Amino acid sequence: MTTENVTDTPTRPILSYIKDLPNLCSLAGLACTLLAIYFLITGVYGAAMIGMIWAVGFDWADGLIARKMKGRTGDDRQFGGQLDLLIDIVSYGVTPALLVLSYGNFHPAFLPVAFIMLVFGAIRLSYFSTFGLSGDAKYTGLAIDNNSILLVFLFMFADYFSQPTFAIVLAVAGLCLAALNVSQIKTPKLSGNPVNVVLLATYTLAVTAIYGWKLL
Template identity: 70%
Template structure:
């Protein structure tokens, strides 16, 4: 005679089975872009890192769009996808910008507090969202983390145009400001749920990719 616990374990799907879920594949594609962004940040090829960062956002938005369009997904599918998305978000929008800041500052220990503040804000922001969700049907409390990458890749366009010391100050101040907004009580719209915003992000992603690819030549 089997117990309830044994029956529960018997019906658990294999861990790897969730990889075949299309929204999760989009999430993992975004994680691959994040790995590239981390790699290029560490070795100092920042224009390539910017391309990885913005494509990570694009795939992050795509997984939610695909998930909403798909039929037949179970509650477990949605729960697993949501947890996977949160874990990847902390890497894409917390670890990656922090490494970018440290690398651009030649890993000066004085930048460690900024990196910590960025990571702490990201972790707190995601934990808060995981607990309370949206403040209503369409707004977040605090600036959503994907906006950090969207804005940082835009700000980085100034690199090479203005003096390096001034740009570095702008970059560090922007990173701190975004982290503060992440844990603030401001209400911001859920941009990724709007089809028009998805189209605009796609155009922005292609434009940013073209600009930084040109800069790499």
């Protein structure tokens, strides 16, 4: 005989959680991720990079807003945490893996690389969801949002290489980042510091200007 976990019946409709400002910010980041995926598939890489970095910007902003808001219920915080987790696997797992596949012209040789990036990303997020920060308030392993930040920067040098060569560079970088994601290194929680959020905002605007100019 099996038993099922019984939880309290929620009193709010599902869509009512969208009215929470941090959750709206998270969904705005998901919209940027969708645009990035679309442009990766269509080969408009400058626009894809803009979408990727804005997804990080909204992700960092929602956490900052959530910490500043008063009156958020425990349900809001729990729902927001789960929403963040699901969006993160798309933004920082699927999208960077798709970048490697797309720039490699979807050659089957890049499938194992993309798979490793996805698997290690999912493991990284599951580990953090289960155990949280370490005792000294640091991440164990490289936080997965750094993958997009670094890959967007690396892609600025794509024009200095032939496409096949830079596809290999991206693949190697993706594997290195994936290994760091599941490593035992300790890294600070950059997104929790308002100063770092301002620095990311500046970086996001600079990236947008650089890639926007390239798209002209």
